[in-house]
Amino acid sequence: MLVVAIGGIVSGALFATGILNPGSNSDDAVFPRGEQPQAAAATPLPTQSPAPTATPEPAPSPTSAPTPTVKPLPTATTTPLIEETPVPTSVPAPSPTPTVVPTARPVPTPTSTLAPTPTSTPAPEPTATLPPPTATLRPATATPVPPLALKGVFRGDLARSGVYESSGLLETPEAKWTFKSLHRIASSAVVADGRVLFGSLDGNLYAINAATGEEQWRVPVRGGMVSTPAAVDSTVIGAGAFGDLFALNAQTGKELWIVQTGGQVYASPAIFDGKVFIGTAGSQISTYMFAIDLPSGETVWRHPTLEVASSAATDIDQHLVYFGNWAGSLIALDQKTGSVVWQFESGSSIRSSPAISEGTVYFGTIMGRFYALNARTGEGKWSFGAGESIRSSAAVNGDTVIFGSDNGTLYALDNQTGEERWAFNTSAAIWSSPAISGGLIYFAEKSGTLHAVALETGQEQWSYDTFRPRILDPSGFSAIIPSPSLSEGVLYFGGGDGLFYALE
Numbered sequence: 121m122l123v124v125a126i127g128g129i130v131s132g133a134l135f136a137t138g139i140l141n142p143g144s145n146s147d148d149a150v151f152p153r154g155e156q157p158q159a160a161a162a163t164p165l166p167t168q169s170p171a172p173t174a175t176p177e178p179a180p181s182p183t184s185a186p187t188p189t190v191k192p193l194p195t196a197t198t199t200p201l202i203e204e205t206p207v208p209t210s211v212p213a214p215s216p217t218p219t220v221v222p223t224a225r226p227v228p229t230p231t232s233t234l235a236p237t238p239t240s241t242p243a244p245e246p247t248a249t250l251p252p253p254t255a256t257l258r259p260a261t262a263t264p265v266p267p268l269a270l271k272g273v274f275r276g277d278l279a280r281s282g283v284y285e286s287s288g289l290l291e292t293p294e295a296k297w298t299f300k301s302l303h304r305i306a307s308s309a310v311v312a313d314g315r316v317l318f319g320s321l322d323g324n325l326y327a328i329n330a331a332t333g334e335e336q337w338r339v340p341v342r343g344g345m346v347s348t349p350a351a352v353d354s355t356v357i358g359a360g361a362f363g364d365l366f367a368l369n370a371q372t373g374k375e376l377w378i379v380q381t382g383g384q385v386y387a388s389p390a391i392f393d394g395k396v397f398i399g400t401a402g403s404q405i406s407t408y409m410f411a412i413d414l415p416s417g418e419t420v421w422r423h424p425t426l427e428v429a430s431s432a433a434t435d436i437d438q439h440l441v442y443f444g445n446w447a448g449s450l451i452a453l454d455q456k457t458g459s460v461v462w463q464f465e466s467g468s469s470i471r472s473s474p475a476i477s478e479g480t481v482y483f484g485t486i487m488g489r490f491y492a493l494n495a496r497t498g499e500g501k502w503s504f505g506a507g508e509s510i511r512s513s514a515a516v517n518g519d520t521v522i523f524g525s526d527n528g529t530l531y532a533l534d535n536q537t538g539e540e541r542w543a544f545n546t547s548a549a550i551w552s553s554p555a556i557s558g559g560l561i562y563f564a565e566k567s568g569t570l571h572a573v574a575l576e577t578g579q580e581q582w583s584y585d586t587f588r589p590r591i592l593d594p595s596g597f598s599a600i601i602p603s604p605s606l607s608e609g610v611l612y613f614g615g616g617d618g619l620f621y622a623l624e
Contacts, residue, residue: 272310282515288558297333305614312351319345377417399428444470462498484510524550542578
């Protein structure tokens with residue numbers, strides 16, 4: 121793939137102005153568009169009849185269906201898919217010398233408060249409906265392959281639960297190593313086969329030795345990377361901000377295939393049943409949710425929708441793919457055909473990624489309301505008013521769901537009722553999505569401080585400060601937007617100053 125010099129400059133400028141602004145897709149991408157959040161009291165949702173199951177479309181082209189009785193998805197003009205074009209393979213680059221940073225400085229401890237009165241009750245909200253199937257189908261040419269081993273993906277698993285199978289960091293950590301990229305890091309990291317994989321707005325996807333912090337290889341990416349790569353078997357799947365979706369050899373970084381989606385990509389790829397699912401943004405009339413054959417890079421289907429910054433989540437039991445768009449629709453598609461199974465209209469742009477747990481899908485909106493829906497039917501279960509924008513994707517563990525808000529508060533709710541269990545207050549907005557491991561929740565606030573709080577009580581266990589005084593960092597680049605990830609007792613995250621950290 122070619123390094124386009126101006127691509128890094130353009131994407132940096134877009135990021136600084138809020139156009140390229142990953143959320144907790146970080147990898148949840150967050151892109152302010154002038155919506156003003158409003159505090160909303162929680163209100164009850166009416167019981168609705170389960171939405172009928174959509175009939176998959178026949179291949180090679182979908183059939184039309186009756187016009188829905190609710191607000192339909194905006195119609196997108198279907199255009200021919202862009203043919204794959206080969207690009208130069210990656211060239212391993214010299215490795216910066218990793219440096220060890222000082223032990224974290226103590227910072228004022230934010231307080232954790234217990235909410236005396238639950239603010240969430242079953243309340244009437246927009247209902248889920250069954251729109252007509254609109255996916256454009258194209259037959260896959262790839263030969264069926266055995267199940268693939270998923271080794272690393274945004275938010276830890278296919279359901280985007282935010283739970284990591286790793287020992288936790290119970291005491292204030294120190295830096296095992298740091299790595300310096302040349303621009304902001306908005307991409308979260310995944311760890312697979314001893315490699316840490318993450319993207320930067322300097323226009324590269326990096327593979328770093330997890331033990332030493334030494335660079336193994338780097339691959340140039342048009343527009344830089346906001347999304348988080350995925351690792352499956354011996355393949356790395358990544359996406360550039362300028363719309364290139366690509367597959368690389370995990371050991372060498374050599375390109376296997378590339379698809380030019382025709383849009384911009386802020387979301388992170390999901391992988392399930394031999395397919396890669398990813399949504400695009402950047403256009404009002406030609407954005408899609410794609411299903412790409414993993415071995416070959418062939419397009420299986422594409423579903424037209426408004427701009428997508430939300431990383432798709434998959435339900436392996438229901439065989440559904442869930443994602444949100446900027447119009448405020450949370451959509452469930454049949455992963456085999458791309459046909460719409462149900463659609464829920466929230467009335468507010470969705471920048472966070474949905475999380476799935478035990479038959480429920482959770483997500484937040486820019487207007488500050490957090491929802492729990494029946495994952496099979498789209499029927500609303502409850503909603504909760506946070507008061508300000510929710511860009512942070514939820515983490516779900518046991519009977520608790522956790523997310524952050526622009527008001528600087530990390531909320532823990534009962535996942536069955538929506539009642540608030542505790543709230544942890546910080547000094548800055550929370551765009552980073554929480555990660556759970558070893559009984560602790562790890563998350564970052566935009567000021568540059570990483571926190572670890574107890575899952576059960578919300579009491580802070582430690583904090584790690586990467587903040588640089590404004591006089592040294594007038595652009596605010598020290599802000600932490602990526603979501604932390606954990607592997608084998610080490611916590612990984614990147615910052616706006618271009619530094620990537622491995623803490624233990």
